[in-house]
Amino acid sequence: xxxxxxxxxxxxxxxxxxxxxxxxxxxIRADPPLIQFRATWYCTADLEPAWEIxxxxxxxxxxxxxxxxxxxxxxxxxxxxAAVSPAYYRQPGPSTPCRTSARRRRASTPRWTFRxxxx
Numbered sequence: 001x002x003x004x005x006x007x008x009x010x011x012x013x014x015x016x017x018x019x020x021x022x023x024x025x026x027x028i029r030a031d032p033p034l035i036q037f038r039a040t041w042y043c044t045a046d047l048e049p050a051w052e053i054x055x056x057x058x059x060x061x062x063x064x065x066x067x068x069x070x071x072x073x074x075x076x077x078x079x080x081x082a083a084v085s086p087a088y089y090r091q092p093g094p095s096t097p098c099r100t101s102a103r104r105r106r107a108s109t110p111r112w113t114f115r116x117x118x119x
Contacts, residue, residue: 003048009082010043019043020051056081 002019005012013019020042026033045053056076062068076084 001048002044003046006044006046008043013043020047020053022051 001016002013004015006019007013020040022038022040024036024038027035040051040053042051042053045051047053054071055073055078057071057073060068060070060072074081074085
């Protein structure tokens with residue numbers, strides 16, 4: 001719940017209103033789950049009870065023989081996020097064409113290659 005009144009691009013959230021949600025999807029074969037995806041969507045970090053929330057982006061945790069922690073941030077200032085964030089989640093289609101040009105896709109192609117057996 002929002003711990004205080006908060007104004008966002010879509011309007012004002014009253015204190016005590018729902019201001020965040022967490023969804024967890026688990027792939028279960030036995031206990032514990034083999035894989036989990038948890039999405040945390042929030043309108044304000046001022047929540048009661050408090051949640052651990054990152055400013056932007058995604059965090060990936062891998063447990064097991066080769067553990068890994070990776071954080072991916074969206075390189076957008078928060079005061080500009082409302083104008084840019086819909087492009088991160090939009091599904092391209094006839095009414096919402098993808099704005100990534102072929103030239104931009106080529107420019108973003110990785111400049112490294114992996115050849116098995118070359119060390």
